[in-house]
Amino acid sequence: MLNNCFLLAEQINEVAEVTQGSQLPLALALTIFVLAIFVGFEIITKVPPTLHTPLMSGSNAISGITIVGAIIAAGAGHSGLATLLGTIAVVLATINVVGGFLVTNRMLHMFKRKS
Amino acid sequence: MDRGTVITLAYLLASVLFILGIKGLTHPRTAVRGNLLGALGMLIAIVATLIHWSIIEYHWIILGLVVGAVIGAVLALKVKMTAMPQMVALLNGFGGGASVLVAGAELTRTPPAPYSDALIATYASAVIGAVTFWGSLLAFAKLEEYRAFRQPIRYPLLQPINAVLGLLALALCVIGIGQPQYIGLYWGVVAIASVLGLTLVNPIGGADMPVVIALLNSYSGLAAAATGFVLGNAVLIISGSSVGASGIILTNIMCKAMNRSMTNVLFGVLQADEGAAKQDDVYRNVKGAAAEEIAMLFDTARRVVIVPGYGMAVAQAQHAVRDLYQLLESRGIEVLFGIHPVAGRMPGHMNVLLAEAEIPYDKLKELDEINSILSETDVAIVLGANDVVNPLAKTDPKSPIAGMPIIEVDKAKTVVVIKRSLSPGFANIPNPLFAADNTLMFFADGKRAVLDLIAAIKES
Numbered sequence: 001m002l003n004n005c006f007l008l009a010e011q012i013n014e015v016a017e018v019t020q021g022s023q024l025p026l027a028l029a030l031t032i033f034v035l036a037i038f039v040g041f042e043i044i045t046k047v048p049p050t051l052h053t054p055l056m057s058g059s060n061a062i063s064g065i066t067i068v069g070a071i072i073a074a075g076a077g078h079s080g081l082a083t084l085l086g087t088i089a090v091v092l093a094t095i096n097v098v099g100g101f102l103v104t105n106r107m108l109h110m111f112k113r114k115s
Numbered sequence: 116m117d118r119g120t121v122i123t124l125a126y127l128l129a130s131v132l133f134i135l136g137i138k139g140l141t142h143p144r145t146a147v148r149g150n151l152l153g154a155l156g157m158l159i160a161i162v163a164t165l166i167h168w169s170i171i172e173y174h175w176i177i178l179g180l181v182v183g184a185v186i187g188a189v190l191a192l193k194v195k196m197t198a199m200p201q202m203v204a205l206l207n208g209f210g211g212g213a214s215v216l217v218a219g220a221e222l223t224r225t226p227p228a229p230y231s232d233a234l235i236a237t238y239a240s241a242v243i244g245a246v247t248f249w250g251s252l253l254a255f256a257k258l259e260e261y262r263a264f265r266q267p268i269r270y271p272l273l274q275p276i277n278a279v280l281g282l283l284a285l286a287l288c289v290i291g292i293g294q295p296q297y298i299g300l301y302w303g304v305v306a307i308a309s310v311l312g313l314t315l316v317n318p319i320g321g322a323d324m325p326v327v328i329a330l331l332n333s334y335s336g337l338a339a340a341a342t343g344f345v346l347g348n349a350v351l352i353i354s355g356s357s358v359g360a361s362g363i364i365l366t367n368i369m370c371k372a373m374n375r376s377m378t379n380v381l382f383g384v385l386q387a388d389e390g391a392a393k394q395d396d397v398y399r400n401v402k403g404a405a406a407e408e409i410a411m412l413f414d415t416a417r418r419v420v421i422v423p424g425y426g427m428a429v430a431q432a433q434h435a436v437r438d439l440y441q442l443l444e445s446r447g448i449e450v451l452f453g454i455h456p457v458a459g460r461m462p463g464h465m466n467v468l469l470a471e472a473e474i475p476y477d478k479l480k481e482l483d484e485i486n487s488i489l490s491e492t493d494v495a496i497v498l499g500a501n502d503v504v505n506p507l508a509k510t511d512p513k514s515p516i517a518g519m520p521i522i523e524v525d526k527a528k529t530v531v532v533i534k535r536s537l538s539p540g541f542a543n544i545p546n547p548l549f550a551a552d553n554t555l556m557f558f559a560d561g562k563r564a565v566l567d568l569i570a571a572i573k574e575s
Contacts, residue, residue, distance in 0.1 A: 053203070054463070059336070082223045
């Protein structure tokens with residue numbers, strides 16, 4: 001099940017290449033969305049309580065992927081407003097990404113120290 | 116290969132690394148690697164984006180990256196482990212805020228056609244992102260215990276107002292989706308969703324916080340996925356939705372641990388039953404004890420179970436607890452920790468604190484396991500926990516916490532409850548455990564009490 005989901009997601013991503021990554025057709029985007037939710041539910045089976053917090057902070061850092069859109073908005077040089085919004089978004093998303101991964105790493109090393 | 120293919124392949128690689136990263140984070144042995152894989156995926160995605168053809172100027176990007184990285188690094192390295200729930204809430208919020216701004220910038224830059232899916236996604240980003248941002252900021256303020264936010268702001272018609280706000284936002288969305296040129300509508304939706312984020316989180320507090328934090332975590336993922344639909348970018352959709360899924364799973368774990376439904380946590384009001392026993396009656400036979408008296412219990416004890424709660428975090432008592440743990444172990448007493456899934460203010464809160472104090476991971480036992488051991492335990496120490504050890508959950512079907520799985524400390528030979536006063540916990544109901552025949556109350560601040568106990572044990 002997991003492997004199937006995984007392969008499918010990869011294949012769909014390959015199809016997405018054809019569209020140059022700029023505009024994904026809705027049906028394809030929805031397919032990816034639904035499959036990725038399945039993948040999410042499949043890979044997280046049983047989480048030991050010790051990892052509840054690191055899972056939250058680590059996965060939260062991953063959701064900072066919005067940074068990709070923020071970078072384009074900040075750098076496309078469209079208008080002052082779009083650039084301003086993009087730059088603030090870059091700041092927020094970078095705090096999210098850097099803070100999230102670092103603090104998760106810090107926590108996990110505390111867990112590791114003595115087990 | 117042209118540049119577009121390189122970027123898309125890099126995004127594919129990043130997506131795979133994110134999925135492997137989240138998977139790694141769910142197992143103790145692979146967690147560190149999982150986190151690093153996620154970070155590597157992010158680095159690849161960022162570098163790939165920087166070579167995107169639509170970028171013509173770099174100075175704002177670099178400024179944003181540097182400022183964000185410095186703030187993020189300082190926050191992550193300075194934050195105290197007791198403040199981790201606030202930190203997670205704040206980071207959740209920033210992700211949501213970024214989604215709102217990115218979708219807003221896209222709308223200004225390249226307005227999509229009326230009724231197009233990109234436009235629908237833009238408005239979805241506005242709603243989810245703004246609710247996440249303001250809800251998380253309010254959760255942060257509550258967890259920081261800023262004076263103004265200690266108690267929820269009370270006003271009538273709580274749910275009807277939420278419903279009206281929700282419908283209003285929806286109506287504006289529908290108009291906006293037909294009229295992409297009116298960008299003001301977008302910010303109107305953002306404003307209403309911001310208020311909604313505040314009014315939704317406002318009534319929730321205390322022991323329900325872990326559910327809210329986990330749910331906001333899920334929302335931050337969904338906000339990223341919605342932005343993925345705006346940009347037509349698969350890596351955002353994939354990572355956002357898998358984060359959304361992981362947040363929902365955690366939310367469910369928390370709800371089960373309280374035997375309440377998600378709707379009940381989010382929209383219900385915990386209310387003590389009218390017919391419930393009066394506090395004075397319940398507490399008629401409470402026995403207080405001093406450190407010396409309690410220290411004598413350990414002369415003959417062979418197994419001690421410590422049950423920490425939010426009180427331990429407030430008192431910053433985790434290092435004192437570690438000293439007590441080491442002292443007792445050095446005398447040949449087995450010491451275990453019973454961790455309730457919703458103890459503290461976020462999922463895994465107690466585990467993080469005890470790990471910080473270098474208490475070995477294998478001493479921390481989950482609910483079921485500790486309950487099977489407690490009847491063969493000499494002393495159970497309850498440190499700053501209340502509702503999660505309240506036997507009413509089992510005995511009183513009318514109680515607001517009825518059916519909630521509890522740590523059954525009352526099965527131990529002697530129970531020592533360290534607490535500042537007899538004040539009720541979050542559920543606002545008396546706890547008959549405090550007046551049980553085998554319970555001794557030690558009224559003191561958590562850290563002070565543990566330190567006194569250590570001194571008394573050393574003297575005896």
